[in-house]
Amino acid sequence: MQVSFTPSEIAAIAQPRRTVGATDRIVSGIAALSAAEPGDLTFLSNAKYRAAVATTRASVVLLPADFAGAPGPDQLYLLVDNPSLVLARICARIEQSLWPKPAAGIHPTAAVDPGATVPASATIGPFCVVEAGAVLGERVHLQAQVFVGREARIGDDCWLMPGTVVAAACVLGRRVQLQPGAIIGADGFGYEFVDGRHRKSPQVGRVVVGDDVEIGANSTVDRARFDRTEIGEGTKIDNLVQIGHNVIVGKHCLICSQVGLSGSVVLEDYVAIAGQSGLAGHLTVGKGAKIAAQSGVKDDVPAKTSVWGSPSLPILLEQKLTILRNRLPELFKRVEALEAQLKERQP
Amino acid sequence: MQVSFTPSEIAAIAQPRRTVGATDRIVSGIAALSAAEPGDLTFLSNAKYRAAVATTRASVVLLPADFAGAPGPDQLYLLVDNPSLVLARICARIEQSLWPKPAAGIHPTAAVDPGATVPASATIGPFCVVEAGAVLGERVHLQAQVFVGREARIGDDCWLMPGTVVAAACVLGRRVQLQPGAIIGADGFGYEFVDGRHRKSPQVGRVVVGDDVEIGANSTVDRARFDRTEIGEGTKIDNLVQIGHNVIVGKHCLICSQVGLSGSVVLEDYVAIAGQSGLAGHLTVGKGAKIAAQSGVKDDVPAKTSVWGSPSLPILLEQKLTILRNRLPELFKRVEALEAQLKERQP
C-alpha cells in the first residue's frame, strides 16, 4: 500500500471539470479533511463537513464541482462531479499494488483432483483443494487454503480469499468475491424430533450465487434442504452474516454485519438490512424495503416500506413508541396526579 | 446432486400404505408443492398447505395416510405415515451421491504426527494436521484442512468438515459432525484487571462434546478456564453460535444461529433457544425450557417454561407488554382527555 502519485497523475485519474491552486507535493496518503497532513489527498463527499475544507492541511482536495472557496498556498483543488467516485477510482489504482493480479497457474502444493476442470487462466494458490467434478471458470483465483467441493461450479473471474469453502454441488456466478473464512454450502439446520432425539433431515440442495455478489468474512450460507438457497446478482453481504437454508435473496440487496435470515426467507430485489437484525423463517420482504438495525422481523414486510424494532413495526410508529416509552416516568406521574385530584374531590 | 429415481424406486424407499394413480416419469428433482414441475417429487408435511396438493404439477406426491383426494393424470400419490420422514429417507439416499463415503487412508499431503493414533479405517483429507498424542476413532473423517491438536480425542464415525479446528486436549464423542469453520477449544475470555491492564487468566480446561452432536459452520465453543465446557449428547448447534467457557449444555438441546451463551451457563436437557438470543453468565435454564428469538436472558429460567424479550420475561407476559407498548399512543391520549375533563370541571 505504498501510495505515491504526482499531482498531475491524480488529476489524470480525476479528470476534473476545473482546478484551483497548485502544489508540487507527491501524494503519499489519503486522509479525512480534518486528519490530513501535507502530502495527503483528501475529499469532500458529505456536505456536513464543508466547513472543514477551509482548514484542511491536505495538498490535494477533491471537491464537488459547485464548491466555492479558495485553496491555501501549496494546495490544489480538483473540482469534480462526484468526489466519492473519483476517490474510488484512485483507490482502485492503489488496490492494484495491494492485490496485484496473480500469475495464472496451479501452486505446486495445491491438491487439484484430476477430475476437476481448471482452465489455464485460473490461479490456484497454496494448499487449495479442488475436488472431482468441480468446474472453475476463466481467471478464477483461489487465493490460498480454499476448499472447492465435488461438482461445485465457480464462474469466470471469481476471487475466493484465504480459508473460504464452497461445498459440494454449490454454484457461484461470475465475479463473485468471497472474503476470508466465508462458508458456502454448510448443511441447513433441520431435524425431525423422533423418540426423544433430533434426527437430522439430510440437506441435499445447493447454494446458487449470482454474478457480482460479494460475501463477507466468516459469513455462512447454508445449502437447501432440497432445491436451492439463492443469492441474487449484485447483492452484497457483510461479515458474520447467517443465511439459512432455502432462503432466496433477490438482486442488489445489502445485508449488513451479523444479520441472520432464518430458513426459507424471501428477500425481493433492492432490500437493505442493517446490522444485527434477524428475520423469522418463511417470511417475505418486498422490493426496496429497508430494515433498521437490530430489528426482529416476524411478519412480511411490504415493498418500499421501512421497519424497525423487535418485534419490528413500521419505522415511524416504532420511533414514536420509542419516544413515548421514554416518557413513561412522566405518564406515571400524570396518572398519579389525576388519582390524587379525584381522591381530593371525593364527595 | 444428480437426482434420478424411477417411481418404483421411490416407492421402494417410501414403503407406502397405499398408492393412488401412476406415472412413468423419472423423478429428477424435489420441490415444494407450488413450485414443483413434472418430473419432481413433492410432499405435504404441513397441513396448512393441504389445498396446494390439488394443483401441484409434481409427478410424485408424498401424502399423509389419511389424505383424501385424487391425483391428476400422470401423477402418483404415495400415502405414508409421515411424509417428512419418508422425504428424509429419500434425501439420505441422495446424500450418498453428494457426499460419498470416502475411501479410508491418509492423503499424502496431510501432516499426521507419528505420535498420533489413526486407525486404518479413518480418512484424513488433504492439508489436515493431526498433532502428537491425538487419538482418532474408527472411520473418523477429517475432510480437508482440518486441525486436530495435541492429545485431542475424536470418537468413532466423527465427520469434521473443511477448516474445522479441535484444539489441544478437547474430546469429541461418536458421530459428531462439525460443519465447516467450527472451532472447538479456543481460549475462554477471562482476564484479571491488574495495574491498569487486563492480564490473561490461562484457560487450561477442555471441551467435551457428547455423541451425536452437530455444531454449525463458524460456531465457536471455548475451552474451560479449568475443568470442562460440555455439550451433551444429541444436541444440535446452528451456525455462528458462541458457547463460552465452562458452559454445560445438556442432552438433546437445540441452539439456533447467532445465539451466545456466556461463561458458566448451564442448559439442562431438551432446552431450545431461538436465533440471536444471549444468556448472561452463570445462569441455569431448566429442562425443556424454550427461549424465543433475540431474547436477553439475565436470570434462571425454570424448567418447561418459555421466555421472550430483552430482558426476558415469561412469554405470555412479554407478548402482553408488547401489545400494550403498541397502545401507548392511545394511552397518552386517554390521559390527556382525563386531564382536560378534570380541568373543565375545576370548581
Added chain:
Amino acid sequence: MQVSFTPSEIAAIAQPRRTVGATDRIVSGIAALSAAEPGDLTFLSNAKYRAAVATTRASVVLLPADFAGAPGPDQLYLLVDNPSLVLARICARIEQSLWPKPAAGIHPTAAVDPGATVPASATIGPFCVVEAGAVLGERVHLQAQVFVGREARIGDDCWLMPGTVVAAACVLGRRVQLQPGAIIGADGFGYEFVDGRHRKSPQVGRVVVGDDVEIGANSTVDRARFDRTEIGEGTKIDNLVQIGHNVIVGKHCLICSQVGLSGSVVLEDYVAIAGQSGLAGHLTVGKGAKIAAQSGVKDDVPAKTSVWGSPSLPILLEQKLTILRNRLPELFKRVEALEAQLKERQP
C-alpha cells in the same frame, strides 16, 4: 492437560501468607468449591461462595488472607492475597504442558515466499502461507494453516492459531494472540450506488493492531477504506466480534462476544462492551464508558458513563423504563379506573 502437583509444589507457586491444615494428596484437578473432589484444588475468589468453603471436599483450598475457618481432615488451606491471581499462576504452569513452546523452524509443508522475512527464532507450522514482503518478528508462532499476506508485519512473540488470516499490508504489534479463525484485514463494507448497482469502493487501508491485543475465534477486523483500522494496545476482543472499517479502538478495552462496531466508530481507552451490542457508524464512546449487553448505540457515549438498551440510554434510566414497562398492565387498569370514576360522576 495432565495436572499433577504435590501440595508442596502448589505451595511453592502460591507463596501463601500462612497455611492451615495439611494433606498428602497429589493434586490432579481444579474444580469449583461445590464440585471439587478429594485430589482437587479449589479456591474462593468471590465472597458470595464463602459458605461453600466449609463443605468443599477439595484437598487444597486457596483462600483470601483474612479468611477465618478451619480445614477438614486431610485438607490444606493456603491463605494468599489474591486467590484468583494465584490460580492464574498455577494455570499458567499447567498451560505449559497444554501448549508447550514449539521448536523454532519452518515446517517442511509451509509455503514461505523467498521475499518474506522470517527470523530463525520463529516457528512456522504446517500448511502456513507467508507471502512476499511479509516481515515476521522474533519468536513469532504461526501454528498451522495460517495465512500472512503480502507486506504484512507480525511483531515479536505473536501467536497466530490455526486458520487465522492476516491479509496484505496489515500490522500486528508484539505478543498479539489470534484465536483460531480470526480474520484481520478483510475488505470493509463500502459501496457507491450507481445506475441501480452497488459499485464497490476499493478498501485500500490496513489494520494496525497494538501490543498485547487478543482477538477471539472467528472474529473479523476489516481493513480501512484508506488509512487504518486500529486496535489499541492491551485490548481484548472475544469471539465472533465484527470490527468495521476505519474503526479506532483505544487501549485496554474489553469487547465481548458477538459485538458489532460499524464503520468509523471510535472507542477511547478502557471502554467495556458486553455481548451482542451493536454500535452505529461514526460515533465516539468516551474513556472508561460501559455498554451493557444487547445494547444498540446510536449516539456518542460520554466518558465514564454506562448505557443500556436498544436504542441505548443512560443505564439507570433504562432500568427505570424497563420496570415501568413491566407495570404497563397496571397503568392501563388505573387509567380505566379513572375513566370509570369520571363517567360515574358525570354531571
